[in-house]
Amino acid sequence: MSDGATQRPNRVLAGVGRIPATLTMIGLVLAAGVIWQGLWRPFEDSDLFDVVAYGLPALEAGRWWTPVTGTFFVNQPWVYVFTITGFVGMAYLEWRRGWRAALGYLWVGQLFAVFAAALLLWVLSLLPWVWAQAEAAALDVGPSGGTMACIAAAVGLLRPPWRVRGWLVLLGFVFIAMLFWGALADLEHLLAVLLVLFVDRSLRVQRTTVREQRLIAFIAVLVLGAVEIITILVPTDGPFGPTEPASGGFVDLAIDVVVILVVANGLRRGRRWTWVVAIILAVLNILFAMLIVAAFIIASQAQVEATIDGETELALAGGVMWLLMLVYLIWVRRAFRARRKSRIGHQPAPVVDDVKRMLHTHGGGTLSWMTTWEGNSYARTTDSIVAYQRRNGVALALADPIGPAASRTAAVEEFIHDAERAGLIPCFFSADEATRAAVPATWRSLVVADDTIVDLPGLEFTGKRWNSVRSSLNRAGREEMTFRMTHLKDESWGVQQQLRAISEMWVGEKGLPEMGFTLGTLVEAEDPEVRLALALAPNGDVDGFLSWLPVYGPGEDGAQKVARGWTLDLMRRRDGGFGPVMEYLIGSSARLFSDEGAEIMSLSGAPLAHDYPSDAGMIAALSDKLADALEPVYGFQSLHRFKEKFHPRYETMYLLFRDESDLTRIGGALTRAFLPDATLRQFAGAGLELVRGDRD
Known part of the structure; x- marks a missing residue:
């Protein structure tokens, strides 16, 4: 065997030797899947699920061990693919900072996500909010809260400018998932990422360059476009209520996609005209949301509740997001002065x-x-x-x-x-x-x-x-x-x-x-x-x-x-x-x-x-x-x-x-x-x- 061939296995073994905690956690999750047959049968249908699953009902019933035991199980066989893949953040964190830091982020993030989600849902369920009441009664299993915390910590270790980009992608993912699906796991992911963001303080947008300011606008427009496209194509049932796919044809959708991509690409390149178009889009969406608010004020509460559906709620949420986008675009307006023949x-x-x-x-x-x-x-x-x-x-x-x-x-x-x-x-x-x-x-x-x-x-x-x-x-x-x-x-x-x-x-x-x-x-x-x-x-x-x-x-x-x-x-x-x-x-x-x-x-x-x-x-x-x-x-x-x-x-x-x-x-x-x-x-x-x- 050649020297190069022998060096490659040695490097692989050396790499594996540097992530023992990650491999141990993956092994425990897989072992639980084999012993309790979760790898080939839905674990959430088994009698053991209520005993080990965490959530507000488990804590209210005094099952204090569930935040730990539930970490090692997965509710559906197909979810194992995403669960095991999610450990990549822990592996990178362990590679860079050692097994103690990796286990610390995993377990602190996991426990914080479980307890904080339970506390937040307990408070929100006191309100007449259907989503909060439904999720307050839900149970969950899996280590995804901890693995998301590790991914967030790993993003904080990236070198500039990839650190800012990584944070933007990660935050966009957890917020979109929360907005449209809003399951208990999505809330846990969001809370775990926000915890690391608050503790690490590795996202400093105010220190970004002109290029990164444009990139933030680019990603924000893509996220807003994704909001519109998702509500058109698939039904959602998030915190703002259920929505049904739009009845319009795909021609309108294609036009919307082209407009979004053109505006986003122009913002990425700092084009002045696309900045103006984005300002106009933001103002129109904000005005639409304000009209809905005016309708709430003019009509009685009973009439408003009778007419509100998921689309109306999302329109209000979209108005808030476009308002933030408008403030940001005005704040960094000097980054968008490029013309084609500059x-x-x-x-x-x-x-x-x-x-x-x-x-x-x-x-x-x-x-x-x-x-x-x-x-x-x-x-x-x-x-x-x-x-x-x-x-x-x-x-x-x-x-x-x-x-x-x-x-x-x-x-x-x-x-x-x-x-x-x-x-x-x-x-x-x-x-x-x-x-x-x-x-x-x-x-x-x-x-x-x-x-x-x-x-x-x-x-x-x-x-x-x-x-x-x-x-x-x-x-x-x-x-x-x-x-x-x-x-x-x-x-x-x-x-x-x-x-x-x-x-x-x-x-x-x-x-x-x-x-x-x-x-x-x-x-x-x-x-x-x-x-x-x-x-x-x-x-x-x-x-x-x-x-x-x-x-x-x-x-x-x-x-x-x-x-x-x-x-x-x-x-x-x-x-x-x-x-x-x-x-x-x-x-x-x-x-x-x-x-x-x-x-x-x-x-x-x-x-x-x-x-x-x-x-x-x-x-x-x-x-x-x-x-x-x-x-x-x-x-x-x-x-x-x-x-x-x-x-x-x-x-x-x-x-x-x-x-x-x-x-x-x-x-x-x-x-x-x-x-x-x-x-x-x-x-x-x-x-x-x-x-x-x-x-x-």
């Missing part, structure tokens, strides 16, 4: 010339010159410029902010703030460690590449490790190859046509168009500040070429245009030409740059070829699988191995994003940024190439 940054927006001036003055990283390429937009912050592309609802920032190093944090914060205000998802692609340190502490990061940097001062191709590069240079001398560093526009028409032919042949073999965003083409190589390295055969043919992007350092007195380094962009070779042409071109370029006094030479990032530590887990596995899949098409790993011949040092490049829920949208944005002109047919062809590569 601009990011201070106006007027910078242009390419502004970006180049900023690079000449303050310098940049090895990818900074790529921000001057066509397709990028620019956001002006107080002291810097952020280049980004707006795709798929994402503000996809390229590399790092351009400007003074001291303003990095401020520039990042301003860009994030403006992007979120515009209803966009902010993220940074191929950012360095400084930018990673500048984003909020709650942000996530993924390694997307390793920048391969060769330090040029004192560079000599001597020693055994440089054999391959040195032999390529020597062979080029023997075969009378010529190296020339030039600019594309300075070359003759004939040379330019050769370069285009070589490039078009390379693209044709891939089945996809040339990638953009961080991968240039001959169009970007036409910039007069970009240099071109040519390998010329004795007959004048171009056997290969490279393009080099300038890397500027901070200028002196705002004026220094001497590049401190160069970044490799294009790498193209002619079929049938000089074999080690790439080693020859890179080695010759390195010598020239070193003689000119340059500090670094970047061979650019090596995507999907990062050497992860042994404990990297899922991220490393996903990256390795993706790299293997893309290798037949783009050869990222082969390119990485080639660059290792020049013994570079590595600087990690990151994708920086708010949290995992953004990754789907970011993935779509990156796809379109890299392949803006690719067609479905080309994607399908690339997919076939991946399949062939996998078979090989």
Whole structure:
């Protein structure tokens, strides 16, 4: 058996060993189900049910043991699925905080839910409230009060922003269940969750970001929509009385669903017009509830009681919920200012010339010159410029902010703030460690590449490790190859046509168009500040070429245009030409740059070829699988191995994003940024190439 196979069982056993209390409780519940046959027969029909079940009647009859004994039984066989699943919160709590905390939350939550529900129903049953009187006479079994308390405590342990989202989902679930079904168990669930919410105080809505304020509105509208849809589709019998399904057709329901989804999605994205629509909906529902109240006042009590049904009660409850929604929307109104064409940054927006001036003055990283390429937009912050592309609802920032190093944090914060205000998802692609340190502490990061940097001062191709590069240079001398560093526009028409032919042949073999965003083409190589390295055969043919992007350092007195380094962009070779042409071109370029006094030479990032530590887990596995899949098409790993011949040092490049829920949208944005002109047919062809590569 392999080491990986033996490690997986060991991890499973280690994980099981960390949740003994949870497994013990599950075992006791299942054992009770086997011994008293509750796993295959309705336990609530057995004679033992009244003896062990808890509730107000049991306590009034002096059966004080029932809050404990009833915990280990389940009323129906199908309920075991939900009962056992409910222990997931206890398992996570025990994993994080130990068995004492897990058992404490389970039993305190269970006992509080049972006794508090009994006390509340005893008080409410004194009123002429049919629901309260019915539930006061009900009995229940099961550990769901305690497991719901554990789930609530586990939600409180989640890291932001998932903690707020978890609380919203959990509270929405228990309130809806209470509103529409209102059984004794639903009341116990609600009380257990509210107890943990009060004790833990882990839900702090007032500290949420603009994004979370929008998300709260989004979930609230979905909950209100669910209220309407449930009452239309199914009968309910909750605290507000029974309702029957509406007699209307499904066309009206479909229209309501579409309106709800459109408004909810607009609120999630911070659209101003959907905020206005939500305000109008809230006002209309509140006015409708007020009309019902007015009818109560005008008519006699007997007449009102004769006309009230479940739908009227729910309309009043809906009016109260919409009133809360209205207050919330007005309170956080500044979060809903995004328009479809909202601009990011201070106006007027910078242009390419502004970006180049900023690079000449303050310098940049090895990818900074790529921000001057066509397709990028620019956001002006107080002291810097952020280049980004707006795709798929994402503000996809390229590399790092351009400007003074001291303003990095401020520039990042301003860009994030403006992007979120515009209803966009902010993220940074191929950012360095400084930018990673500048984003909020709650942000996530993924390694997307390793920048391969060769330090040029004192560079000599001597020693055994440089054999391959040195032999390529020597062979080029023997075969009378010529190296020339030039600019594309300075070359003759004939040379330019050769370069285009070589490039078009390379693209044709891939089945996809040339990638953009961080991968240039001959169009970007036409910039007069970009240099071109040519390998010329004795007959004048171009056997290969490279393009080099300038890397500027901070200028002196705002004026220094001497590049401190160069970044490799294009790498193209002619079929049938000089074999080690790439080693020859890179080695010759390195010598020239070193003689000119340059500090670094970047061979650019090596995507999907990062050497992860042994404990990297899922991220490393996903990256390795993706790299293997893309290798037949783009050869990222082969390119990485080639660059290792020049013994570079590595600087990690990151994708920086708010949290995992953004990754789907970011993935779509990156796809379109890299392949803006690719067609479905080309994607399908690339997919076939991946399949062939996998078979090989």
